[in-house]
Amino acid sequence: MKILVLNAGSSSIKFQLFLMEEKKSIASGLVEAIGEKNGAYKIKCLKSGKVEENKNCPIKDHSDGLKIIQKNLKKMxxxxxxxxxxxxxxxxxxxxDLFSxxxxxxxxxxKGIEKISxxxxxxxxxxxxxxKTALKQAPNVPEVAVFDTAFHQSLPQKAYMYAIGYDMYEKYQIRKYGxxxxxxxxxxxxxxxxxxxxxxxxxxxxLHLGNGSSACAIKNGKSIDTSMGLTPxxxxxxxxxCGDIDPSALYYISQKTSKDxxxxxNYLNKESGLKGLAGSNDLRDILKLIEQGDKKAILAYEMMIYRLSQYIGSYYAILGRLDALIFTGGIGENASALRYDTCKDLEHLVLHIDKDKNAKKVEGIQELNKDQAKVKILKIPTNEELEIALQTRKVIKEKM
Structure with missing residues (x-):
């Protein structure tokens, strides 16, 4: 069984092709700069390692982009x-609220996706x-939408509602989605x-930690709270x-800067966070600056750890019992220093990280806790594309 996973952006298409019997990706790639004169693509066969690549080709629209993927998969x-x-x-x-x-x-x-756009x-x-492009080019192939927000549809109302007028939820669906x-x-x-x-x-x-990061409290296999809200x-x-901020700060910023x-x-989404505090959105740059004694980098890192500790503590409180703390995402999987610094002062929450285990680079799942620790601390590589493929297969089998 072959399932293609597509992640279409405004000017790009990322994809992976999975052989479901083995739960393995057999091809992956990216088509980018769609609609521009200098479009580009890179497509890789994961079995042979063969790569088809063009860094300067006009790609008119998403339809052309998908045709490029199909053409090169055939060529390989x-x-x-x-x-x-x-x-x-x-x-x-x-x-x-439409898709759980x-x-x-x-x-x-x-039409539902258009309505909530x-x-x-x-x-x-x-x-x-x-x-729409895939439906035109493969009209007889069943297609499934897998929503980032779906896992969080189990949040109780007390967790997803904002303390503003209820009519704002009824009229405009303003609530936490995650x-x-x-x-x-x-x-x-x-x-x-x-x-x-x-x-x-x-x-x-x-803890999914990358350029975009979020925390999630999972109780009996269901999401009961998460750190992102109406938006990421x-x-x-x-x-x-920036993450959490006093909403009145936005009014004050507008008042002082005359900005709309x-x-x-845009400023809070693209010019804040680590970049706003220390000049780079890349944690690796921040860690290098810390080694040089950069005070802003030190502050940014300490703030990042502090915020993580706040969420871990508050989620532990609402869960009551904890089996595992999980680190994933580009930062969660690779930044051993951040994992250690996040956990080292949380031993009162029965989180005991082993410094030596944490420092070792291990492929796949890695236990980072001390041997006798009650709560496991795990590093687990995420695979959203495989999960989309698995959920797609499940929906198709249920409908057949």
Whole structure:
């Protein structure tokens, strides 16, 4: 069974092709700068290592982009036609209240995604381009939308509502939705399996840490709270996003700078976080600056750790019992110093990290806690694309 996973952006298409019997990706690639004169693509066969690449070719639209993927997969002997696929899974960032689980795509689903696009104006319209293009080029292949927000649809109302007028929720669906749900679900079920715990009895705090970061409290296998909110701006300190901030600060910024709300929104999303505090959104740069004694870098790092500690503590409180603390994402999987500094002062929460284990680079799942620790501290590589493929297969089998 072959399933293609597509993540369409406004000017790009990322993809992976999975052989589901082995749960392995057999090809991956990126088509970018769609709509520009100097488009580019790079497509790799993961078995042979062969790469097809062009860094300067006009790519008119997403339709051309998908044709390039199909042409090169055929050239590599991997797939003659998209119509040979057993399914196509699409990443969709925002599902809002309409979609609480992966969904087989039809015209009604497309209209639903269009309806909630104002909640994710940078993402959902781009995903729709990918969906509509794939439906035209592979009309007989079942396609499934997998929503980043779906895992968080189990949040209780007391956790997802904001303390503003209830009519704002009724009229405009203003509430917490959360993101990174596919990743949090994947690493949580992987952790439960690794520890031999039934997923429906598994309690964990999952930390997806990258340029965008979020925390998730998981109780009995379900998300009960998460740090991102209506948008991915809320919560942890990120590469370019500020995370939690007093909303009145926005009014004060506007008053002092004479900037409008669009400028402020861009500033908080793209010019804040580590970049705003220390000049770089890359934690590796921040750590180098710390070695040089840079005070702003030290402050940014300490603030990042402090915010992580706040969320771990508050989520531990609402969970009551904790089986595992999970680190994932580009930073969570690779920044051993951050993992150690996050956990070292949390021993009163029964989180005992082993400094030597944490410092070792190990492929796959890694236990970082001391041997006799009650709560496991795990590093688990996320695989959102595989999870999308797995959920796509499940939906297709249920509908057949």
């Amino acid at each position: 002997g991997i797939l003659d036609s998209l119509n040979e696929l057993d399914g196509i899974g699409h990443r969709v960032v925002q599902g809002a 689980k992966p969904t087989l795509i039809d015209e009604k689903v497309i 104002p909640l994710a104006p940078l993402h959902n319209p781009a995903h729709l381009k990918g969906i 993101f990174h749900g596919t990743s949090h679900y994947y690493v949580a079920k992987t952790a439960a399996k690794h520890l031999g715990v039934d997923f429906d009895k598994f309690n964990a705090i999952s 701006l809320a919560g942890l300190i990120m590469g370019t996003r 709300i669009s400028w402020i929104n």
